[in-house]
Amino acid sequence: MTAIDSLLTHILDTDYETLPPAAVASAIAFIYDSIGVGIAGATHPRVAQVRAAARGWGEGRQARVWTSGEWLPAPAAAMVNAWQVHNQEYDCVHEAAVVHPMAVILPALIAYAEREGGVSGRDLILAVVLAVDVATLVGTAQGAPMRFFRPAMCGALGAAAGLARLAGASREVLHNTLGIAYSQLSGTMQAHLEGSPMLALQVGINARAALGALDLAQQGFEGPKDILDGPFGYFALFDGQSDWGRAAAELGKVFQITRVSHKPFPSGRASHGALDGLATLRREHDFGAAEVERVVLRAPPLIARLVGRAPHPGMDVNYARLCLAYLAAVALLDGGVGLGSFTAQRLAAGDWQALAARVTVERWELDDPNALAPQRLEVSLTGGRMLAIELPQALGHPERPLSPAAQRAKFEACCRQGGFDDGAIDRLEAMLVRLDALGDVRELAALTTAPH
Numbered sequence: 001m002t003a004i005d006s007l008l009t010h011i012l013d014t015d016y017e018t019l020p021p022a023a024v025a026s027a028i029a030f031i032y033d034s035i036g037v038g039i040a041g042a043t044h045p046r047v048a049q050v051r052a053a054a055r056g057w058g059e060g061r062q063a064r065v066w067t068s069g070e071w072l073p074a075p076a077a078a079m080v081n082a083w084q085v086h087n088q089e090y091d092c093v094h095e096a097a098v099v100h101p102m103a104v105i106l107p108a109l110i111a112y113a114e115r116e117g118g119v120s121g122r123d124l125i126l127a128v129v130l131a132v133d134v135a136t137l138v139g140t141a142q143g144a145p146m147r148f149f150r151p152a153m154c155g156a157l158g159a160a161a162g163l164a165r166l167a168g169a170s171r172e173v174l175h176n177t178l179g180i181a182y183s184q185l186s187g188t189m190q191a192h193l194e195g196s197p198m199l200a201l202q203v204g205i206n207a208r209a210a211l212g213a214l215d216l217a218q219q220g221f222e223g224p225k226d227i228l229d230g231p232f233g234y235f236a237l238f239d240g241q242s243d244w245g246r247a248a249a250e251l252g253k254v255f256q257i258t259r260v261s262h263k264p265f266p267s268g269r270a271s272h273g274a275l276d277g278l279a280t281l282r283r284e285h286d287f288g289a290a291e292v293e294r295v296v297l298r299a300p301p302l303i304a305r306l307v308g309r310a311p312h313p314g315m316d317v318n319y320a321r322l323c324l325a326y327l328a329a330v331a332l333l334d335g336g337v338g339l340g341s342f343t344a345q346r347l348a349a350g351d352w353q354a355l356a357a358r359v360t361v362e363r364w365e366l367d368d369p370n371a372l373a374p375q376r377l378e379v380s381l382t383g384g385r386m387l388a389i390e391l392p393q394a395l396g397h398p399e400r401p402l403s404p405a406a407q408r409a410k411f412e413a414c415c416r417q418g419g420f421d422d423g424a425i426d427r428l429e430a431m432l433v434r435l436d437a438l439g440d441v442r443e444l445a446a447l448t449t450a451p452h
Helices: 003-013 021-043 047-055 074-086 101-116 121-141 150-166 171-182 189-194 198-218 234-238 244-248 269-285 301-307 324-334 344-348 404-417 422-433 441-446
Strands: 292-299 359-363 375-381 386-391
Touching (some): 003 121, 003 150, 003 171, 021 047, 021 101, 021 121, 021 404, 021 422, 047 074, 074 198, 101 121, 101 150, 101 198, 121 150, 121 441, 150 171, 150 234, 171 198, 189 198, 269 301, 269 324, 269 386, 292 324, 301 359, 324 359
Antiparallel strands (some): 292 375, 375 386
């Protein structure tokens, strides 16, 4: 059986009633987390540019933009909301796949549910679980260092699968939806390398493409079929060193939503080990920023590649979120990294620059070019003291999960960033935590608008 055939069977044969409680609970938790992050993403400094462009592509009261409540055609709303979920680097991640699965998937599914109506909370949960399986297993199968932006591209395949399941599509329509989505995949690591704002918008573009793929397939339009294993399929074109057998061994046995990590900091996940380690060392040893002579993170090559970049004056906020030197300096100076760490004023301040120059990343050579762990953080202090911490997993990983209180605190902070008051936060949260009892996702979408 080909990789795509095995995924088609999994998508069509899995029902809500067969999902283990852990998968349902994880899906609810990450829908909750992703909506909060998407609400906060409406405050990105480039939001006016993205929304103005989306408005220019057509009118239609099909789906809302989160926070602003603006109505757009569903594909355009999915694009804006997906961009909002990812534009602060605060959305969840599947570390083994190196995929941010919810950023593309959830906005596309909710836009479809709002456009069509009649999609229940259970329908949404099932579609999310299956979509995350597709996105992350395709990612896990890949063995080469990333050249293409995997979160956007794998996310699009996942979203296409989830959308087709929501639509009650036949195997033929599902297959065509995935083929049409594959034909539109886009995303380059050049945007990540440069810290370009286009990085997060690649996620949005792929969410829009997934909805378009379903619409075309439902009209009988056909897409290519052997889109994973074929000579010009995903594995050959975008990776070249894939091992589908490694990923397929878990298909239908372990639902990948249970292996997704929360992000405790609004920065690239590759920075979280160091930020987690700094916080732990400061709690245990009570030192100040002025005492720090050197910070060294010893980590796999992917960590160095993703966040081992040099800071510079005037860097874009997107670059700063992926710059460990800046992040570590701000964490030491301000007591942590949060949503306020990336304002124009904070970036322009000169206090972090000398401290950032003392932060370095040293590579540990590993066989797996996509590994994010293990890591070791070393901090040299005045007086000759040297502190160190081993980091087999960063905070937020399923083996070191965020507490329910920490998850709620993050959600509330994100919603307040988006202009929600206490009452609006409480109403939205109450619906999200009981999502499995919701009759129509349109009711949830209506609560994503900030009160004015």
